[in-house]
Amino acid sequence: xxxxxxxxxxxxxxxxxxxxxxxxxxxxxxxxxxxxxxxxxxxxxxxxxxxxxxxxxxxxxxxxxxxxx
Numbered sequence: 001x002x003x004x005x006x007x008x009x010x011x012x013x014x015x016x017x018x019x020x021x022x023x024x025x026x027x028x029x030x031x032x033x034x035x036x037x038x039x040x041x042x043x044x045x046x047x048x049x050x051x052x053x054x055x056x057x058x059x060x061x062x063x064x065x066x067x068x069x
Contacts, residue, residue, distance in 0.1 A: 014051065014052070017050050017051050017052070018046065018048040018050065018051035019046075019048075020049075020050035021049075021050075022047070022049035022050065023049075026049070030047075030049070034047070036068065037064060037068075038061055038064045038065055038068075039061065040064075
């Protein structure tokens with residue numbers, strides 16, 4: 001397998017993961033987080049709950065929570 005093929009497969013996997021619907025058990029927490037503006041998604045309305053979170057995204061969420069006035 002080449003690096004290019006691996007990258008293609010990984011991109012496809014991550015795209016599919018991001019498109020998955022969130023689980024029902026997190027509904028209350030998601031409503032709270034979205035309602036308070038802590039989770040805003042990607043600017044296109046995609047919250048991507050099943051996607052891995054980067055440190056950059058984590059910092060943004062923490063920043064929103066810590067600066068909530």
